Amino acid sequence: MLQKYTQTTYESCLACCLLQAVARVKPLKISKKLELACLLHSLKFSKHDFVIGHVDFIVKKFNVRVTRIVGSKRLFDHLKRKRSRNLSTKRKRIDLSLINKFLDKQPIVEMDVYHLYRTYHYPHFITILGKTGNKYKIFDxxxxxxxxxxxxxxxxxxxxxxxxxxxxxxxxxVE
Structure with missing residues (x-):
């Protein structure tokens, strides 16, 4: 069950998606304080990878398991050197067939937000909630x-x- 919560900063979509995912598997009340703590931890953790610090915060604070799948060999090779407890990193092509395989886990997917709002091109994370026909139900x-x-x-x-x-x-x- 998703909590009614909207990101409070321009850069905190991933923090909010991860907190929603944790709340699915563990009792958690999402708050601005947690959202900003996750984002700040990430900013301090690594200047080379936006995601790894967010994931590090989540696995340490909530003791959950995270699988991160990346499409790029270069990014995967870089991430192999950065290990974090309860984090598994894999390299696979990110496409609809892969997303479909993980629908029951409500995966978080990175996308170009232009295709949602038609205003500008920028990376954005969303949660895939399910699929009906040729449409995906997402949480933005x-x-x-x-x-x-x-x-x-x-x-x-x-x-x-x-x-x-x-x-x-x-x-x-997140599991």
Whole structure:
């Protein structure tokens, strides 16, 4: 069950997605204090990788297991050297078929937000809640709402993240 919560800063979509994922498996009340603590920990943890500090905060504070799947060999090779307890990093192509395999775990997926709001290209994390027909039900921390996104839109947003923004697509699973 998702908690009604909207990210409070421009850069805290991942922190909010991770906290929502933790709340699925452990009792947790999401708050601005926790959101900002996760973000600040990440900023101090590594200047080379935005995600690893967020994940480090979550696994240490809540003792959960995290699987991080990255699409880029270069990023994967870099991350192999950075180990964190309860974190498994894998390299796989991030696409709809992979997302479909993990639907029951409500994966967190990085996308190009342009395909949601049509304003600007920027990386953004969302939670995939399920799939009905050719639409995915997502939770977007930007406005704190559940919404439906067409399969083609989600696929294009992941492709745009890689090809336009030159970022490795990523998917995160919290258990």
């Amino acid at each position: 921390t930007w406005d704190g709402k559940e919404k439906f996104v067409r399969s083609k839109t989600l696929a294009n947003s992941i492709s745009s993240l890689k090809n336009r923004l030159k970022l490795s697509p990523q998917m995160i699973i």
